[in-house]
Amino acid sequence: MENTTISLKEQYQQFKNENPKVRIRDAAKQLGVSEADLVAIGDSNIRLRPEFKEILNEISTLGHVMALTRNDYAVHERQGTYTKASFNGHVGLVANPDIDLRLFMNAWHFGFSVQEGDRRSFQFFDKDGKAVHKIYLTEQSDVQAYETLIATYRAPEQDVPLQTEEIDKSISESPDSEINVAGFQQAWMDLKDTHHFFGMLREFGVSRLQAMRLAPKEYAVQISVPSLKRILEGVSERDLEIMVFIGSRGCIQIHTGKAKKLLQTGPWFNILDPEFNMHLREDAIESVWLVKKPTKDGIVTSLEAFDADGNIIAQFFGKRKPGIPEREDWRQVVADYTINV
Structure with missing residues (x-):
């Protein structure tokens, strides 16, 4: 060895x-x-x-x-x-205005x-x-x-070879014909909290991208890939505060705040602010969806970018907290800069 x-x-x-x-x-x-x-x-x-x-x-x-x-x-x-x-089994949370993480410790x-x-x-x-x-x-x-x-x-043994192993990350998806679409759409419309969305997908055996296709009318609309950059440019120009979610298998990291300095470098679209940087590979985005989820505080609007394999790359929301309705300025900038497919 x-x-x-x-x-x-x-x-x-x-x-x-x-x-x-x-x-x-x-x-x-x-x-x-x-x-x-x-x-x-x-x-x-x-x-x-x-x-x-x-x-x-x-x-x-x-x-x-x-x-x-x-x-x-x-x-x-x-x-x-x-x-x-704080941890509940394998799921952890670090929550403060700067470092905001959802942790999945089994990864x-x-x-x-x-x-x-x-x-x-x-x-x-x-x-x-x-x-x-x-x-x-x-x-x-x-x-x-x-x-x-x-x-x-420090681990006592430093020279022990790593025992890495492949993980099957392919997304298994049941045919649409096997999904209870009517039940799924009703459950979507009955949502009271965005955090229940993933559990709903599991309950009906629906992949995330499949959910976009099978969503109730007007609750998930595919928009052009350039729309995402246009909306973020609008966010910068109008000085809005947003939420940016990007994750690995073991962690979702969230930025809440402004997105001011935008820069294109080759295929990478970047936010380069003093406390927050995002690097997004535009040419890897296969589709972008404008998604609406009901909550007890009203509709919550997000932008969700997917790759060619159906994996979510990034999500964007307007800044919000439970108990407070979604900001109208976020809804407005999304409406103003969206180009439907």
Whole structure:
């Protein structure tokens, strides 16, 4: 095994020499390994014991940090301070105005402290070696607290090979003809809380993209892919506050606030604000849906972007809290900038 590790180290070093600007995630793909495999062989990186709930509950000691969650086509970076997480079985919650996370701990399998030049971070991975969440130190972070956490949670065995395994992430979908469409549509119209939407999909055996097709009339309308960027440009121009949801298998990360500085870089559409960055790969968006969900506070309007495999890439809402109706300025900007397919 040692020879394989050395070989991979050499391959990775050669790759970095030839491709100094390629990120580790893309390097792993090109080398045919997982990102976690490359992190594990880093000389300055330290494997952590898989006590992830305990680690998360001590991240607040770091002070101001940058939280990063991504999937294949969207990256969400939010600066702020963690508060203590609460857990109900495998599901966790970190909720404050800065760092707002929904955690799915059954997808957290490996953890490392990572040093890349001057950048220090904690990075967590699924069993297939894909990153589920990363926490980067900033100039304001407490470096001593970071070192203390490493000392506390350092794994006793650092050279044990990672046992990664493939995860079947294909979306199984029953034929529309086997779905109780009338019952599903009624349940949608009877919703009282957006958080019950996923449970409704499971109850009727409907995939998320299939739900868009089978939704009650006017509750899910496919709009043009360029509409999403146009709406976000309208949000920036009108100084609105929105909510941006981007997730991995193990974490959904939420930004609530403004989206002011917008920039296109090749296929990536970016929000580049001081405390919040989003990177969205436009050419990977297969469809965008304008979705309406009833709640006890009235209709809630979202934009949902999907890839070609039916996976959700990102969701956008107007800023809202339970007990308060949706903002009219959000509904207006969506209406003003939407182009239907």
